[in-house]
Amino acid sequence: MDRSTLLPMPIDIDIAHVARLARLDLPEDELDTLRSQLSAILEHAAKVQSLDTEGVEPSNHPLGFVNAFREDVVTGSLDRDEVLAMAPEARDGYFAAPPAMSQE
Amino acid sequence: MSVGWEPVIGIEVHVELATQSKMFCGCAVSFGEAPNTNVCPTCLALPGALPVTNGKAIEWIIKIGLALHCEISEWSVFHRKNYFYADLPKNYQISQYDVPVCHDGWLDIDVDGETARIGIERAHQEEDTGKSLHMGEGGRIHAATETLLDFNRAGVPLVEVVSKPDIRSAAQARAYAQTLRQVIAELGVSDARLEEGSIRFDANISVRQGPDAEFGTKVEIKNMNSFRSLEKAVDFEIKRQIAELEAEGTIIQETRHWDEEAAVTTSMRTKEGSSDYRYFTEPDLVPLVVTPEWREHILSTLPELPHQRKDRYLALGVDTQTALALSSADTALRSLFEDTVGAGADAKAAANWITGEVVAWMRRESVDTIDVDSASVAEMIGMIDANELSASAAKEVLDGILRGEGTARAVAESRDLIQMTDTGAIESAVDSVLADNPDAVERYRAGEQKVVGFLVGQVMRATQGKADPKAVNGLLREKLS
Ligand SMILES: [Zn+2]
Numbered sequence: 092m093d094r095s096t097l098l099p100m101p102i103d104i105d106i107a108h109v110a111r112l113a114r115l116d117l118p119e120d121e122l123d124t125l126r127s128q129l130s131a132i133l134e135h136a137a138k139v140q141s142l143d144t145e146g147v148e149p150s151n152h153p154l155g156f157v158n159a160f161r162e163d164v165v166t167g168s169l170d171r172d173e174v175l176a177m178a179p180e181a182r183d184g185y186f187a188a189p190p191a192m193s194q195e
Numbered sequence: 196m197s198v199g200w201e202p203v204i205g206i207e208v209h210v211e212l213a214t215q216s217k218m219f220c221g222c223a224v225s226f227g228e229a230p231n232t233n234v235c236p237t238c239l240a241l242p243g244a245l246p247v248t249n250g251k252a253i254e255w256i257i258k259i260g261l262a263l264h265c266e267i268s269e270w271s272v273f274h275r276k277n278y279f280y281a282d283l284p285k286n287y288q289i290s291q292y293d294v295p296v297c298h299d300g301w302l303d304i305d306v307d308g309e310t311a312r313i314g315i316e317r318a319h320q321e322e323d324t325g326k327s328l329h330m331g332e333g334g335r336i337h338a339a340t341e342t343l344l345d346f347n348r349a350g351v352p353l354v355e356v357v358s359k360p361d362i363r364s365a366a367q368a369r370a371y372a373q374t375l376r377q378v379i380a381e382l383g384v385s386d387a388r389l390e391e392g393s394i395r396f397d398a399n400i401s402v403r404q405g406p407d408a409e410f411g412t413k414v415e416i417k418n419m420n421s422f423r424s425l426e427k428a429v430d431f432e433i434k435r436q437i438a439e440l441e442a443e444g445t446i447i448q449e450t451r452h453w454d455e456e457a458a459v460t461t462s463m464r465t466k467e468g469s470s471d472y473r474y475f476t477e478p479d480l481v482p483l484v485v486t487p488e489w490r491e492h493i494l495s496t497l498p499e500l501p502h503q504r505k506d507r508y509l510a511l512g513v514d515t516q517t518a519l520a521l522s523s524a525d526t527a528l529r530s531l532f533e534d535t536v537g538a539g540a541d542a543k544a545a546a547n548w549i550t551g552e553v554v555a556w557m558r559r560e561s562v563d564t565i566d567v568d569s570a571s572v573a574e575m576i577g578m579i580d581a582n583e584l585s586a587s588a589a590k591e592v593l594d595g596i597l598r599g600e601g602t603a604r605a606v607a608e609s610r611d612l613i614q615m616t617d618t619g620a621i622e623s624a625v626d627s628v629l630a631d632n633p634d635a636v637e638r639y640r641a642g643e644q645k646v647v648g649f650l651v652g653q654v655m656r657a658t659q660g661k662a663d664p665k666a667v668n669g670l671l672r673e674k675l676s
Contacts, residue, residue, distance in 0.1 A: 112471055114279055151272055151476060157484040160250030163214050166221025168233050175231065184230040185343035188281040192330065 102133045196547055200440075202433045203401050203410055204362035205316075210259070210385045211323060211393040212252050212352035218322045219246030219289065219350055219480075223547055230345035237348035248273075252352035253296070253386040253483060256320045257493045259354055262378050262500055265316045273320075273344035273477040278415040281342050282325040292474040294649040295319035296483065302358075302378070303502050305519055313371050314359030325349040360399070360410070365430035369422050372396050377501050377523055389421055395531050398429050401446070402436045411436070412446040416460050416672050418453045427455040432460050434620050481646025503530075511542035519552045527564055529552065534569030540576040548576065552590055556597055571596045575603035581616070582663055607618060615661045621654075624662065625670050628653040639675050647671055 097115060106126040110117045117125060180187035214224055220237035230495075236244035260267050273294035300315035327349050331340035356375065362368050376394055380387040387394045396419055401411035418431050419425040436446055451460040499507075505522035509515065521532055528549055535545040549572075557565060575592050578584045584607060586593060595606030607613045615621055628650060629636055639646045647668065654667045 094479075108471075112277075112473065114197075152478075152481050154481060157482045159248065159481050160253065161221070162246045163216050163249050164221065165216045165223045168222045168448035169239075171229075171231050171234075174234055174239065182341075182343060183644075185328065185345055185462050186231070188342045188344060190342055191338040 102130045102137070104129050104133070199404050200402050200433075201404070201408075202363055202365075202429075203360045203403060203413075203428060203502060204364075204368050205360040205399040205413075206358045206362060206368060206371055207397045207399070208356040208358075208372070209323075209395045210254045210356065210379055210387070210571045211348075211398075212255050212354060213383075213393070214249055214251050214255070214352055216249060218245075218249050218252055218320075222347075223348065224351050225349040226295055226386070228347055230343075230347060233347040233392065234349070238284070239346060240286075246289065246477075248480060248483075249352060250634055252320065253373065253383075254493060255352075256296050256318060256354050257485060257490065258382055258384060259356070259379065260300065260318050261490070261494050261670040262382055263297070263300040263302055263356070263375075265297035265300030265315055265318060265319065267363070267485050268294055268298065268483075270294070270482055270484055271487070271581060272482045273480045274474045274662050275477050276321075276472045276474055278472055280324070281344055282327045282346075283350070284325065284346060288321060288324065289477055289480070290321035290355075292317035294334055296485070302371065304367060306364075306366050306370045308515065311361075311363075311367060313361045313367075316357040316359050318356045321353050321355060323348050323351040323353040333560055357420045360401075360574075363611045365426045365433065368429045369426035373422050374501065374523075379498060383498075396425050398425065398432075400432045400436065402428060402433060402440065411440075412448050414446060414448065414460075416453055417449045417450060417463075420455070424453060424455055427458060427597070428460060432459065435460065446575060481550055508542070508546065511536065513543050513546040517543075517550050521546050524550065524554075531565070531567060531569055531572065535572045535576070538570045538573035540573035541580070544576045544579070545572065548572065548589075548593070552593055553597070556594065560597075563596060567597055568602070571601075571603045571606075574605075578607065578613075580616055582666075583607070583614050583616060584612065585614055585663060588614060611659070611661075613661065614663050615658055616663075618666075621658065621662045621666060622670060624654050624657045625667065625674060627672060628657060629671075647675070 104126050106117070106122050106129065109129070175181035175184070175186065178186045212224075216222060216519070217224055217233075217238055222233045222235050222238055225233060237246055256266055271291060271294040273289050275287040276290045276292070277287040279286055295317040297318035298316065300318075302315060303310050303312050305311075311326050325344050325346040328343040328345070329339035329341075330343055356369065362371055376387050376389075378411070379385050379394065385393055389395075398416050398419070399413045400416060401413040403409065403411045414432060416428050416437070419428045423672050432451065439446060447462075450463045452463050453460050477569050501522045507516045508518035508522055513521065521529065532545055532549050532554070535549070536542045552567070553567075557563070575584065575589055575596065576591075579586070579589050588607070591608045591610055591612055592603050595604060595610060600609065628638050632653065634648065635650055636644050639650075650671050651664055654671070655663055655664060
């Protein structure tokens with residue numbers, strides 16, 4: 092495989108989009124700085140692509156084991172009052188949140 | 196529908212598994228409990244909590260996949276599907292992305308006596324979200340002033356079954372949903388109750404000009420709470436799209452909401468934005484490996500499924516429509532059929548009586564279960580074959596059997612329904628009727644054929660209705676000629 096095509100390239104980021112996806116409200120005047128910083132991080136990570144992985148088994152998980160299952164048994168839940176006490180707002184046994192449509 | 200338009204429909208089905216505990220934690224899976232009583236650090240996404248996979252859920256999705264003739268991936272992984280919504284405490288749903296547990300299967304459905312094979316794209320394992328209640332302004336989502344959240348459902352094992360776009364009509368869409376629900380219910384892996392939301396259907400619909408044209412723009416429709424509303428919603432959406440296109444309009448790729456009361460689909464008007472879920476492999480969970488031995492073991496536990504049962508009934512000689520009805524009937528009726536045949540009854544007759552008169556009786560009496568002696572039903576069918584019971588007398592015998600009055604013969608005797616099989620007795624009744632009605636005999640001989648009906652009636656009366664009318668009719672004509 093010709094890995095020259097995988098060498099780090101300048102990565103162009105739509106920083107406003109990234110911020111929106113992460114629900115971050117970034118100040119206008121910091122967008123450029125953040126964009127170039129994030130690009131640098133991605134370019135750094137992209138260097139991995141240039142490694143010769145010929146003959147290396149793909150791995151999906153660092154621990155290298157599979158099928159860690161638990162038995163299907165009920166082990167209990169938390170006390171509701173305790174749980175709801177952690178929430179900023181609660182009502183009638185429910186967590187209360189701002190209306191769904193305004194969360195967009 | 197105008198000539199040339201072909202609907203292309205795919206259906207996504209979400210099935211909540213009826214495991215004891217949730218997908219990744221030990222909270223109970225239980226419907227209808229007080230809000231937020233089955234929650235823990237894992238399903239509430241409290242910092243530091245880690246998921247551990249429920250092995251039973253994996254066994255059950257494999258079961259579902261095998262019942263749908265899917266390939267089972269020997270190796271698959273969980274992914275995080277990232278999005279923000281109040282009912283999703285982690286801000287991501289643990290799901291599967293490019294390698295689902297099950298893929299490439301099929302399900303046969305029957306519509307109007309025709310079988311269609313619907314492809315199954317995939318079935319993947321994920322977790323359910325919590326439930327939101329939109330408060331204020333009549334619960335309408337757009338006018339809500341507050342959202343209340345119950346996380347009892349968050350983390351319940353959920354299997355998503357995605358069909359290929361092989362469905363071509365609203366009736367097929369309904370049949371697919373019903374058949375799939377039945378398979379799931381018979382596997383015993385889910386309550387599969389539409390009204391409780393333990394099985395939910397969404398449909399993707401587009402239309403195109405003929406089977407060779409490219410797919411049109413697809414629209415997803417949601418919120419169908421019954422098979423009937425699924426069929427109505429799909430039908431409405433097909434017609435809406437055709438009308439739109441014929442008016443030179445365009446179809447927008449969007450999600451539409453089925454409004455049951457108004458019987459229309461309406462645009463959800465939510466900003467789907469870029470549905471950029473930024474899937475990545477779930478680092479807190481290790482891969483799933485299904486060995487051939489595990490797969491074989493699960494395969495050996497599959498019960499007989501409706502389509503297999505239908506084929507078996509057909510082989511026993513049952514009519515196609517009856518086999519279809521019976522193979523998806525409830526267990527009580529099916530075991531009545533199996534046991535009646537086991538007791539020696541003709542399968543075709545048993546199936547017809549059970550899907551016909553037994554079901555009609557249950558409806559008339561408003562009962563949903565029956566406890567009936569199958570040997571008596573078999574005996575009744577034998578008595579019909581031996582000409583001891585007429586069809587109408589058999590209905591009365593069946594009524595007696597279903598009311599627990601005893602065996603078929605006991606009911607027939609106590610209700611005095613046994614047909615006269617003694618030909619000598621029938622003949623003497625015929626002779627005396629002929630002797631008592633010289634006018635009628637005269638008219639018949641003069642060519643008035645229909646008078647024979649009157650004479651049959653007289654013989655039936657003389658025998659208290661116990662002679663076989665067919666035999667009486669034959670005997671009369673013989674003697675009159
Ligand atoms: Zn939990």
